[in-house]
Amino acid sequence: MTNPFSLEGKVALVTGGAYGIGYAIAKAYAQAGAKIVFNCRSPKHRDQALADYQRDGIAAKGYLCDVTDEAAVTQMVADIAADLGPVDILVNNAGIIKRIPMLDMTAADFRQVVDIDLNAAFIVSRAVLPGMLKKGHGKIINICSMLSEVGRETVAGYTAAKGGLKMLTKNIASEFGAQNIQCNGLGPGYIATPQTAPLREPGNPFDAFIKVRTPAGRWGTVEDLMGPAVFLASDASNFVNGQILYVDGGILAYLGRQD
Ligand code: NAP
Ligand code: GCO
16 A cells, blocks of 8 residues: 555645744655745745755755745746646745734734735635646645634734634635645644744743643644644545644643643
8 A cells, every 4th residue: 555644756835934834844745755845035044944955855945935925926836837847735834923912003014914824825825726726636734823713912913814714724625625625724833933932932921821721731843743734735634625733732622720
């Protein structure tokens, strides 16, 4: 029997795969046999990432492309098709967060978060879908969040975007399931990456709060996401569509402890 978790020969585009969660997912896909393409905005991040991939023995291609720029995304997807072939696996991972109390958050702040964390997933998915339809298969994995399900103070834009991304996931699954395209979400819990570094600074009570709220009793690592991300990209998940797989150490299942 062939390995249902193999990604041998597949072309995988991981947006924002320069570091953090995207980098770890791309690394897992390379280990499973995929050809890796990533993009980010900063030349410094792209060059550092290319060196990191090379150090890890991965022949990744890195593009400078802002996922909110429709024309740039269209060009990148055409370039990938010309260089490596059409994208088989898309991970909509690029994202930002702004932690600002809602009464201080401007509409521009809110729009920027929604633009990158939600609208761009539509833009990049729409750009790769014609190639997937032609090939007769495709996997789209949207990086959702615990905040696709629950809210908290200061992150109105992020929570609105990640909630919307959950529903975009279900809609892509609904619209393209008959064409053998699966779209699922991966919902990381609180993971130690540059994005969450301010929450883990010494003296920030959020650090202890997360450890107490998480049944696993710790922050997640990017390695915790590697196996689930491979599952959602591989034939092993061919009848899984429109689901959000939360990888959160149990936090969403937990009512909390009474002191
Ligand atoms: P991160 O460490 O801040 O990395 C974000 C990546 O996205 C970087 O490579 C960044 O590179 C790129 N990026 C940001 N805006 C972009 C844009 N407009 N166009 C292209 N690339 C862009 O974040 P992370 O913690 O790895 O998070 C990755 C994803 O997981 C995000 O969607 C995040 O919301 C989600 N998530 C994170 C956690 C967590 O606890 N860390 C939990 C749940 C979900 P440039 O700056 O060079 O563009
Ligand atoms: C925050 C965090 C979260 C996490 C993650 C949780 O400020 O609450 O940054 O948004 O990054 O998305 O799943």
